[in-house]
Each structure stands twice: as C-alpha cells, then as structure tokens.
Amino acid sequence: MSRKILIVDDDPNIVVPLQFLMEQNGHDVIVAQSGEEALEAVSKYNPALVLLDIMLPGIDGFEVCEIIKLNPEWKAIKIIFLTAKGRDVDIAKGMVLGADAYITKPFSNKQIVECVKKLLEA
Amino acid sequence: MKSKQKFGWFAGIYAVSGALIIIIVTIFLWQQLSPPEKQLLGNVFSQYALFILTAGFLLFAGFGILIEWVFRGYIIPINSLSEEVELIYSANPSHRITIEGSRDIKHLVDQINTGAERYETLKNNVSKQINSAMAESEKEKNILAAIMAELPEAVLICNREGQVILYNTQAKRFFNEQIVQIDKAGNSTANGDPAFTFEEKRFLGIGRSIFELIDKHVIRHALDEMHKRLHRHDAEVVSSFVLTAKGNRLLRAETVPILTTRRKFSGFIIIFHDITQALRTESRTEFLLHSFQDRIRRSAASIKSAIGIMQEYPEMDPVRYERLTKIIQNESTALVHVIQREAGEAFHQDRKQWPLVPVSASDLVEAFRKKAINVLNVALTLEKGKGNEWIRVDSYSMVLILLFLIDRIIKIIGAVEFFCSFSTSDSFVHIDISWEGQALKLEQMRTWENQELHIGREGLPLYLKEVLDHHEAEIWPYCDRETKIRSCLRLYLPAYKSYPQDTARQVTVLPEDRPEFYNFDLFHQQGQHPDLDDCLLADLPFTVFDTETTGLNPGVDRIISIGAVRIIKLRMLKEECFDALVNPERDIPAETTKIHGIKTDMVRFKPGIDKVLPMFHQFVTNTILVAHNAAFDMRMLQTCEAKTGIKFINPVLDTLLLSDVIHPEHKSHNLSDIAGRLGVEVLGRHTAMGDATTTATLFLKMIPLLGNIGIYTLKEARDASQKSYYARFKF
Structure with a gap:
C-alpha cells in the first residue's frame, strides 16, 4: 500500500532517517519544515498521514493539527505527533486537538512503522 | 476673658449700677418731699452744686481706685497664679512664679515657689525611677528591634483594620517611598495597566494602612482565603501571594493571622521574601531543563533512527550510508555538548521560591x-x-x-x-x-x-x-x-495527591498579657475610618509640619523647604520624617536667607514644588495637620493648588491658637516663648525640620494641658481655637 506521507520537522537530522524509513516502506514522502509549509503541502498533496513535530518555526504543531482537523476536507488525514515534548499535559493537549497518535522522541523505527501502518489501514 | 477685660467690665458695671442707684434713690426721695422741702433742697443744690458734684465724683473715683487696687493686688495675681501653678504641675516643674501683687499675694507666691521646689525634687526622683524603668524597657525593645532587623525577611505586622503597627528595616527597604500608579478613579494597583494616569509615592509607616502599600485586591484575597481556612480549622491557614515592590522586585508574601486567646482575629503578620533573583534563576533553570530534555530527545531520536536504518538496510547506497553516519556523528557531538556544558547548569537550583x-x-x-x-x-x-x-x-x-x-x-x-x-x-x-x-x-x-x-x-x-x-x-x-x-x-x-500538613506555619495566638518585651497596645485602635471629630486627641495620627518661604506674602512668595514629623499614639516618630528643599524657581532674598539660612544655590538643583508637594501630600494622608501659625503655612500650600492640582483637605490644628487657649494670660505665643514656658529645648530654629520637631514636642506637651481644661477631642480643640483671640489673624 503506497500512500503519501507528510513529514513536518525543522530538524534535517530527523527528517533524513524518517524519510528513508517511510520510502523503504513504500510511501511517497513530502517534507515541510514549518507550520505554514505543512499547511501548503496538505492543501497541495492531500497526504494520507502527517508526522508532525510540535516545536516548529511560525505556527506550531498543535495549531497545524487543529486547522487540519477542523477542515472537513482534511478531517480524514491521520496525524501522528512526533515530538520531544513529553509532558503529560502536552500529550493530553495533542490528543484533545484530534491527533491520532502521540509518539515522543526518541522512538524506535519499528514503533513508527507499525503506528503508520495501523493508522493507514484503519 | 483676660483679667484686664474683666476689670474693665467690672468697673463699667460698678459705675453704671452706682449711678442708677443714686438716680433711683434721688427720684424716690424727691417724690416724698413736700413742695417747700423741694424748694429748699433745690436752693441748696443750686447753691452748692459744685461741692456736691465734686464730692460725688471723688466718691466714685475713690471707689474706682480701691477696686483697681483690689484687682491689681489680689484678683489679677490670683488669676495668673492659677495658670502659673498649673504650668508648674502640668508642664514645667522648673518654672517659678514672679507675679507682682499685694504683700499677702507675694507671701503666697513665695510659699507656692517653695512647694514647687519640693515638687520638682520629688518629680525628678520619680522621673529618674521612670527613666530607669523605661531604659530597661527600651533595651528590651531594642533587642526585639535588633532581632527584627536581622531577619532576612521583611516583616509587617498589622492590626485587624490593616494599619501597620510594626515593621522592620527590610520592609522599609521594599516599601518605603514605593511608587504606585493611580487610575482615574483614584485606585492604586499593580503596574502596567494603560488605565493608569499618574504615579504616586507611598510611604511605609506606623499607623499607615497596608492597603496603601499593597494592591488592596491582593491583600483582600489573601485575607479572605485566610479567614476561610481559619473558619474550617485547617491546619495550614497561611495565605501566600506574589507581588511587586519598589524597584520591580518580586516578593513572595505569607500572611499569617494573629489570634486572641479566644481565637478571635486581631491582626496579621505578612512575611516577605525577595524572590526576584531566585525566580530569574528558576525561570532560567526551567528553561534550561526543558531545552536540555528536548535536545536530548531530538538527538537520541535521530541517532536511534539512523542506527536502526543502518542495521535494517545494510545494503543501502554508500552516499545514503555516509549521510546517516554523519547524522550520528553530529547528534552525538551535540549530545556530549548538552551533557557537559548545559546539564550541570540546569540542575542544583532551588525551584521552590514561588510557592504553590x-x-x-x-x-x-x-x-x-x-x-x-x-x-x-x-x-x-x-x-x-x-x-x-x-x-x-x-x-x-x-x-x-x-x-x-x-x-x-x-x-x-x-x-x-x-x-x-x-x-x-x-x-x-x-x-x-x-x-x-x-x-x-x-x-x-x-x-x-x-x-x-x-x-x-x-x-x-x-x-x-x-x-x-x-x-x-x-x-x-x-x-x-x-x-x-x-x-x-x-x-x-x-492534580495534587498528598497534602503535607507538618510544614504548616504556626498561627500566632496572643498571650493573655501584653507581649513581654514589646509594650505596644495598638491592636485595639479605632476603626479605619473613625469619626475624626469625636476622636480623642491622644488617639489621632498627626503630621506636624513647617514651611520655610522666600518671604511672608503667601500670594507672592514661594515655599523653599518643607519639614514634617508624624505623631502616632502620643509618640513622635522621628524616624518617619519628611524633609525636603524645594526649588522656588526664583532667587531667595538675602533678608530671608538671614532667617532660615537657605541660599539660592542650595535649592537650584532641588525638585520644584510640583514634584515635592505630591510626595508631601502622600506623606500626610489620613493624618491631622498641625503647625505653628498654621494659617500661614496652609495659605502657602493653597497657593500651590493651581500649579500642582493638590489640595490639602486634612483637618488642621494650630499650636499658636492652642497655646492661647491654654494660657490666655500670656501675651506672647511665639514658638520660642511657648517652648520656654513648657520647658522645651528649641533645636534648629527657623529650619522647617527643626521648627516642625519643636512644634511637635510642644503639641505633645499641650495635649494633657488641654485635657486639664476639658478639651479632649479634635472638635473641642478646634472649637476652642476658633474662639481664641488669635483666630482673628488672617493671611
């Protein structure tokens, strides 16, 4: 199953392995480095899933998530928060805003791959 | 009424009544006479009219001289005597009577002076004993003051109405002359709200309200919370809050109630901790910790993911392999940097300064x-x-x-x-x-x-x-x-799961008697807004002040110096004084410089009246103003109203008028003469601060003397002043 995945992170050192991992699992990968770029990419490519960091230049990940989930056309896009923010309150906030999963860094490649697979099959 | 006036009235009444009696008796007798008798008497009168009128005049004059002699020899000296005796026994035991009068009066004066000598000796002995006891008490108070001063925390103790009754040096450092912002409605509160229109300086002092120093909303919130906990019998009744003080310092405050033996609320203690620096450190620490955690997580994620991929896909192209290796190297270096340089700084900090x-x-x-x-x-x-x-x-x-x-x-x-x-x-x-x-x-x-x-x-x-x-x-x-x-x-x-009660601060419960080494009894003062007129003078807060000016014409001349000292509970607070030179924005005439010693050069770089008067206005808030010849000083303040917009509406007492009320027989009521009469040493005459201090000392001596003539309240003092002779002076 090949679906488009949008990776939103401003740190190339995490984007590179993630992009490789997703490509190796047969997905088309689009990369955005800020909240604004992410929304543009969503609008342009309509990805099936977004791997979303929270701390981004400009609009942060929470806001990107809210905007996507409030838009009826994008509501079906799955969102995984992939972030270093590991406080309970951040996780709670992410889930309340409509994220489908919240994974804190550092994560295992297997964890990401399985989570993506599960959400895309749902 | 003065003795001379009494004599005038008495002589007048005597002359008029004597003349009336003679006229009535003459008319009555005249009507009893037969016509021949009237004819005979008329002839005798017309023949000897000059002799009869001369005899009558001499008789009146003789009686007049006799009355004057009695007045001067007995009545006037006796009137003065009662005043002088009262002066000896009430204010100045060293005073001796030097009244002229008859031999009997002189003898009486000698006897009184002898009695006064004995009284003075006795009083000196008693004073020595009192002074010795007071010195002991003062020593104990100084010990307490030293303990309070050494406390690292600022401490304010307030009565139930929120009036400050005790504070330490640290509190003075945080709150004295604190600048607060005032909104259009006259409310003071925290900094930064655009609704504020001007700034005002606030003073910390005994008897001043805590609500003037700290945002009243914050204090009320703390008191409400404390009362609620007391009512529920919570173990922890202390209410905490944060506030800003002078110099934008951030303070953590703990409000602790003071209860009577029957557990009735009778005041509260506020303990302030300066957390400005600690909070800055804490904020930085928190920031560093979060940043540290985020960076470790990020780097670890990159490294872990890259290694996982390299293990899972060993056959990947060399370029990609090289890139992943580079990521691992970079992120490992970043990790080492974070651990070596930043982690050490982030830990080992006290993170408990802002209490939750x-x-x-x-x-x-x-x-x-x-x-x-x-x-x-x-x-x-x-x-x-x-x-x-x-x-x-x-x-x-x-x-x-x-x-x-x-x-x-x-x-x-x-x-x-x-x-x-x-x-x-x-x-x-x-x-x-x-x-x-x-x-x-x-x-x-x-x-x-x-x-x-x-x-x-x-x-x-x-x-x-x-x-x-x-x-x-x-x-x-x-x-x-x-x-x-x-x-x-x-x-x-x-959510907070456990509630540790063993750290609760103990509630202060007052002992049955007064605290052993601090003899204040200010917990039972009157309400915050008492009906001032009916208050006893002994209970009222006063600001005694004096101004020095460029001249004596309030319409033309300007203020160059203001000195003031506060009196609370009959105690002069010399440490809470106001002493300011004012730039009059004109030269000071040489002839007035001779009096007060203030030269133009001395005030050239001092603030103008528009800066000093708002501070003085704040200093005198909620007190009765007292000045010597207050009409002049008040007029000088009034002339500044237009320029500064500040109006002094405090009730006013004048020691000049009060002196006349107490000693109507004395002709002079200038400051030096009153001081001489009441045995007060004059310091710094004709300096605003010196005269204010002298006036305050005199005023304190006058309060019991006023009590001796039945004047106890503010209204009684003001009414008596208005009746006094000097009230007719107007500036």
Missing part, C-alpha cells in the same frame, strides 16, 4: 466566581464539580488567569454568560469555562501567551505563559464531542 500552595479545586472556582462577578460583572454559573480534588497553585495568579480568559472571550466572542466546572482525568484537574456561542481557536489564543495578567484594576506584571509554565498548566479550546452545545476552554492543572 495546596488548594481545593472547589475553593479556587468559588473564588473565581466571586471575582468574575465583582471585577467583570458577568453572569458565571458554577456547575457542580466532580470530587474535591486538590491542586497546587498560587491562587491569586490562578484566579487572575481565569479572569483573563473570560475577559478575552468576551472581547473576541462577545459571550455574556459563562459556566464553570471542574473534573478530573488521570493526573489532571480540568477547569472548564464554557459559553454558548462560537468556539475559540488556538490561533486566536496565540497572542495571549505574552500578555501580562491585567483585568480592569487588578493584575500582576507576569505573563500568562510564565504563570502557566510555573504551574505546569496548559489551556486550550475543548470541544465536548457529545453535546456540542457549548464552546469550552479547558485549563489543565496537575
């Missing part, structure tokens, strides 16, 4: 409801919360956050009715503010984070994000997906 106190969620939302109604005038309905969860918060700042949210929702959405509830989930307590209408978006809330918490007249100079971070709290729009009737904003606070 356990509060039940229901108490917090109830406090919020009351504030919302009072401050924002909105309808806020509390919906029953689930359970009674505890949270750890600085309750005042947390209530401000909730008010801040409602205030912003009103401005953005226009909602008018709100609902508040709390619930729990896992390790959180949620406080929900909901309303019927449009929902908020994160985008709309983004700008709030860096806004200070100001709502109406209440506020703190802290950012929303700063306070939220300190509480590890978060806010975001919450949508109840089941009902969807209301929009909601949810405040997440970490």
Whole structure:
C-alpha cells in the first residue's frame, strides 16, 4: 500500500532517517519544515498521514493539527505527533486537538512503522 | 476673658449700677418731699452744686481706685497664679512664679515657689525611677528591634483594620517611598495597566494602612482565603501571594493571622521574601531543563533512527550510508555538548521560591466566581464539580488567569454568560469555562501567551505563559464531542495527591498579657475610618509640619523647604520624617536667607514644588495637620493648588491658637516663648525640620494641658481655637 506521507520537522537530522524509513516502506514522502509549509503541502498533496513535530518555526504543531482537523476536507488525514515534548499535559493537549497518535522522541523505527501502518489501514 | 477685660467690665458695671442707684434713690426721695422741702433742697443744690458734684465724683473715683487696687493686688495675681501653678504641675516643674501683687499675694507666691521646689525634687526622683524603668524597657525593645532587623525577611505586622503597627528595616527597604500608579478613579494597583494616569509615592509607616502599600485586591484575597481556612480549622491557614515592590522586585508574601486567646482575629503578620533573583534563576533553570530534555530527545531520536536504518538496510547506497553516519556523528557531538556544558547548569537550583500552595479545586472556582462577578460583572454559573480534588497553585495568579480568559472571550466572542466546572482525568484537574456561542481557536489564543495578567484594576506584571509554565498548566479550546452545545476552554492543572500538613506555619495566638518585651497596645485602635471629630486627641495620627518661604506674602512668595514629623499614639516618630528643599524657581532674598539660612544655590538643583508637594501630600494622608501659625503655612500650600492640582483637605490644628487657649494670660505665643514656658529645648530654629520637631514636642506637651481644661477631642480643640483671640489673624 503506497500512500503519501507528510513529514513536518525543522530538524534535517530527523527528517533524513524518517524519510528513508517511510520510502523503504513504500510511501511517497513530502517534507515541510514549518507550520505554514505543512499547511501548503496538505492543501497541495492531500497526504494520507502527517508526522508532525510540535516545536516548529511560525505556527506550531498543535495549531497545524487543529486547522487540519477542523477542515472537513482534511478531517480524514491521520496525524501522528512526533515530538520531544513529553509532558503529560502536552500529550493530553495533542490528543484533545484530534491527533491520532502521540509518539515522543526518541522512538524506535519499528514503533513508527507499525503506528503508520495501523493508522493507514484503519 | 483676660483679667484686664474683666476689670474693665467690672468697673463699667460698678459705675453704671452706682449711678442708677443714686438716680433711683434721688427720684424716690424727691417724690416724698413736700413742695417747700423741694424748694429748699433745690436752693441748696443750686447753691452748692459744685461741692456736691465734686464730692460725688471723688466718691466714685475713690471707689474706682480701691477696686483697681483690689484687682491689681489680689484678683489679677490670683488669676495668673492659677495658670502659673498649673504650668508648674502640668508642664514645667522648673518654672517659678514672679507675679507682682499685694504683700499677702507675694507671701503666697513665695510659699507656692517653695512647694514647687519640693515638687520638682520629688518629680525628678520619680522621673529618674521612670527613666530607669523605661531604659530597661527600651533595651528590651531594642533587642526585639535588633532581632527584627536581622531577619532576612521583611516583616509587617498589622492590626485587624490593616494599619501597620510594626515593621522592620527590610520592609522599609521594599516599601518605603514605593511608587504606585493611580487610575482615574483614584485606585492604586499593580503596574502596567494603560488605565493608569499618574504615579504616586507611598510611604511605609506606623499607623499607615497596608492597603496603601499593597494592591488592596491582593491583600483582600489573601485575607479572605485566610479567614476561610481559619473558619474550617485547617491546619495550614497561611495565605501566600506574589507581588511587586519598589524597584520591580518580586516578593513572595505569607500572611499569617494573629489570634486572641479566644481565637478571635486581631491582626496579621505578612512575611516577605525577595524572590526576584531566585525566580530569574528558576525561570532560567526551567528553561534550561526543558531545552536540555528536548535536545536530548531530538538527538537520541535521530541517532536511534539512523542506527536502526543502518542495521535494517545494510545494503543501502554508500552516499545514503555516509549521510546517516554523519547524522550520528553530529547528534552525538551535540549530545556530549548538552551533557557537559548545559546539564550541570540546569540542575542544583532551588525551584521552590514561588510557592504553590495546596488548594481545593472547589475553593479556587468559588473564588473565581466571586471575582468574575465583582471585577467583570458577568453572569458565571458554577456547575457542580466532580470530587474535591486538590491542586497546587498560587491562587491569586490562578484566579487572575481565569479572569483573563473570560475577559478575552468576551472581547473576541462577545459571550455574556459563562459556566464553570471542574473534573478530573488521570493526573489532571480540568477547569472548564464554557459559553454558548462560537468556539475559540488556538490561533486566536496565540497572542495571549505574552500578555501580562491585567483585568480592569487588578493584575500582576507576569505573563500568562510564565504563570502557566510555573504551574505546569496548559489551556486550550475543548470541544465536548457529545453535546456540542457549548464552546469550552479547558485549563489543565496537575492534580495534587498528598497534602503535607507538618510544614504548616504556626498561627500566632496572643498571650493573655501584653507581649513581654514589646509594650505596644495598638491592636485595639479605632476603626479605619473613625469619626475624626469625636476622636480623642491622644488617639489621632498627626503630621506636624513647617514651611520655610522666600518671604511672608503667601500670594507672592514661594515655599523653599518643607519639614514634617508624624505623631502616632502620643509618640513622635522621628524616624518617619519628611524633609525636603524645594526649588522656588526664583532667587531667595538675602533678608530671608538671614532667617532660615537657605541660599539660592542650595535649592537650584532641588525638585520644584510640583514634584515635592505630591510626595508631601502622600506623606500626610489620613493624618491631622498641625503647625505653628498654621494659617500661614496652609495659605502657602493653597497657593500651590493651581500649579500642582493638590489640595490639602486634612483637618488642621494650630499650636499658636492652642497655646492661647491654654494660657490666655500670656501675651506672647511665639514658638520660642511657648517652648520656654513648657520647658522645651528649641533645636534648629527657623529650619522647617527643626521648627516642625519643636512644634511637635510642644503639641505633645499641650495635649494633657488641654485635657486639664476639658478639651479632649479634635472638635473641642478646634472649637476652642476658633474662639481664641488669635483666630482673628488672617493671611
């Protein structure tokens, strides 16, 4: 199953392995480095899933998530928060805003791959 | 009435009544006479008229001289004698009577002077004993003062009305001459609100109100919270809050109640800790910790992911392999840097300076409801919360956050009715503010984070994000997906599971007797706004002041110096004085410089009256003004009204008039003569501060003398002054 995945992170050192991992699992990968770029990419490519960091230049990940989930056309896009923010309150906030999963860094490649697979099959 | 006037009245009445008696008797006799007798008497009178009139005049004059002799020899000296005797026994035992009069009076004066010698000796002996006891008491007070001064914390003790009755040096450092901002309605509160129109200096002092120093909303909130806990018999009754003081210092305050033996509230102690530096360090530490954690997580994620890929796909192309190797190298170097340079700095810091106190969620939302109604005038309905969860918060700042949210929702959405509830989930307590209408978006809330918490007249100079971070709290729009009737904003606070009671600060309960080494009895003062006129002079707060001017014409001349000292409970507070030179913006005439010694050069770089008078106005707040020849000084202050906009409406007493009330027989009531009469040493004559201090000492001596003639209250003193002879002076 090949679906488009949008990776939103401003740190190339995490984007590179993630992009490789997703490509190796047969997905088309689009990369955005800020909240604004992410929304543009969503609008342009309509990805099936977004791997979303929270701390981004400009609009942060929470806001990107809210905007996507409030838009009826994008509501079906799955969102995984992939972030270093590991406080309970951040996780709670992410889930309340409509994220489908919240994974804190550092994560295992297997964890990401399985989570993506599960959400895309749902 | 003075003796000379009495003599005048007596002589007049005597002459008129004597003449009337002679006329009536003559008319009566004349009517009894037969016509021949009348004829005979008429002839005799016309023949000897000159002799009869001369005899009559001599008779009147003789009686007049006799009366004057009696007055001068006996009555006037006796009148003066009573005043002089009172002076000896009430104010100045060294005073000796030197009245002229008859031999009997002189003998009496000698006897009184002999008695006065004995009285003075006796009084000196008693004074020595009293002084010795007072020195002992003073020593004990100094020990307490030294202990208080050595405390690292600032301490203020207030009575139940909020008047300061004791403070230490640290408190003076934080609060004396504190600049506060005043809004259009005259309220003072925290810094930063655009509604404020001007700044004012506030003074810390005995008898002054704590509400003048600290935002009254903050103090009331703390007192309400403390009363609630006392009422519930909580183990911890201390209420804490943060506030800003002089120099934008951030203080953590603990309010501790003082209870009587019957556990009735009789005052409170506020202990202040300066947390400015600690909080800066704490904020930096928190920032470093978060940043440290984030960077480790990020680097670890990159390394872990890259290694995983290299293990899983060993056959990948060399370019990609090289890139992943480079990522691992870079991130490993970054990790080492974080651990070596930043981690050490981030730890080992005290992170407890801004206290978060356990509060039940229901108490917090109830406090919020009351504030919302009072401050924002909105309808806020509390919906029953689930359970009674505890949270750890600085309750005042947390209530401000909730008010801040409602205030912003009103401005953005226009909602008018709100609902508040709390619930729990896992390790959180949620406080929900909901309303019927449009929902908020994160985008709309983004700008709030860096806004200070100001709502109406209440506020703190802290950012929303700063306070939220300190509480590890978060806010975001919450949508109840089941009902969807209301929009909601949810405040997440970490739930507090245990409530340690062993650290509770002990409540101060007063002993039956007065504290052993601090003999203040100011806990039972009158209300905060007593009916001043009926107050005893002994109970009133006074500011005794004097001005030095460029001349004696209030319409033309200007103030060049103001000196003032406060009197509380018949005690002159020499350490709480006001002494300022004023630039009159003109040359000071040489002839007035000879009197007060102030030259033009001395005031050239001093502030003008527009700067000094607002400070002086604040210094005299809630006190009775006292001055010698107050009419002149008050007139000088009045002439500055137009320029400064400041009006002195305090009640006024004049020691010149009071002296005349006490000693009407004395001709001179200038400061030096009164001081001589009352045995007061004059220091710094014709300097504003020196004259103010002398006047204050004289005034303190006058209060018991006024009591001797039945003048006890402010109104009685003012009424008596108005009647006095010198009241006719007008400037």
